[in-house]
Amino acid sequence: MSRVAVVTGGTRGIGEAISVALKAAGYKVAASYAGNDEAAAKFKSETGIAVYKWDVSNYEACVAGLKQVEADLGPVEVLVNNAGITKDGMFHKMTAEQWYAVINTNLNSLFNMTRPVWDGMRERKFGRVICISSINGQKGQMGQVNYSAAKAGDIGFVKALAQEGARAGITVNAICPGYIATEMVKAINPEIVAKNILPQIPVGRLGEPHEIARAVLFLASDDAGFITGSTISANGGQHVV
Numbered sequence: 001m002s003r004v005a006v007v008t009g010g011t012r013g014i015g016e017a018i019s020v021a022l023k024a025a026g027y028k029v030a031a032s033y034a035g036n037d038e039a040a041a042k043f044k045s046e047t048g049i050a051v052y053k054w055d056v057s058n059y060e061a062c063v064a065g066l067k068q069v070e071a072d073l074g075p076v077e078v079l080v081n082n083a084g085i086t087k088d089g090m091f092h093k094m095t096a097e098q099w100y101a102v103i104n105t106n107l108n109s110l111f112n113m114t115r116p117v118w119d120g121m122r123e124r125k126f127g128r129v130i131c132i133s134s135i136n137g138q139k140g141q142m143g144q145v146n147y148s149a150a151k152a153g154d155i156g157f158v159k160a161l162a163q164e165g166a167r168a169g170i171t172v173n174a175i176c177p178g179y180i181a182t183e184m185v186k187a188i189n190p191e192i193v194a195k196n197i198l199p200q201i202p203v204g205r206l207g208e209p210h211e212i213a214r215a216v217l218f219l220a221s222d223d224a225g226f227i228t229g230s231t232i233s234a235n236g237g238q239h240v241v
């Protein structure tokens with residue numbers, strides 16, 4: 001499989017595992033990142049995967065970045081919208097900066113990244129768009145009104161766009177991870193993880209990034225052509241309450 005795949009936020013955490021899994025399956029992978037040059041350089045030297053720096057919350061930057069990827073690797077056939085951030089806080093203390101940063105990075109990025117590759121996917125009659133949402137977009141999480149709103153928006157994006165892409169051979173799906181052991185979760189106080197988070201997860205542990213990567217790999221494959229507009233929960237049994 002020598003298709004070209006772009007993974008936003010593909011140099012760390014869940015995105016890193018996705019990039020590595022796609023490369024191992026034979027895809028030509030471009031991993032984008034925002035600004036952590038050190039992590040990106042380490043990732044590039046360890047994996048041999050091409051890295052690209054641009055801000056997914058900036059439409060012009062995405063257009064230019066994708067143009068460069070297509071010049072280097074060829075037309076984008078698989079797009080994994082994975083990049084995301086948190087800026088948590090109770091709503092009564094939330095600033096406009098916290099709100100807009102999370103909406104721009106976690107939701108507006110889906111337009112910014114998908115719109116520039118959409119016409120090409122339609123013309124070639126093949127495409128896979130996979131968006132990494134979150135269990136907190138499904139159920140809502142206090143302290144994360146901005147994040148929950150953006151991640152719920154990702155699911156709406158997928159459901160609507162899947163209908164538009166269906167006749168053109170493009171599938172559009174979301175994966176909603178539960179708690180996965182990445183830096184985003186390691187930033188949470190370990191006592192809170194042990195006392196409050198693990199008891200909510202029936203399998204009794206955090207998920208691993210490669211467990212999300214496997215679901216991405218399946219959705220990217222030709223075998224998954226009948227799955228579109230779907231939301232796959234990967235959360236260790238932590239069901240919506």
Ligand code: NDP
Nearest residue numbers: 009013014033034035036055056083084134179180182184
């Ligand atoms: P990490 O914080 O480990 O990695 C985030 C990646 O996204 C980095 O590569 C980062 O680049 C990149 N990134 C962040 N902002 C931007 C931006 N504006 N433009 C381009 N790239 C950006 O995150 P995770 O691996 O934990 O999360 C990946 C996705 O999964 C996110 O969408 C997250 O919301 C979602 N998710 C994660 C869960 C978890 O438990 N970890 C649970 C549910 C969903 P750089 O290295 O330059 O900072």
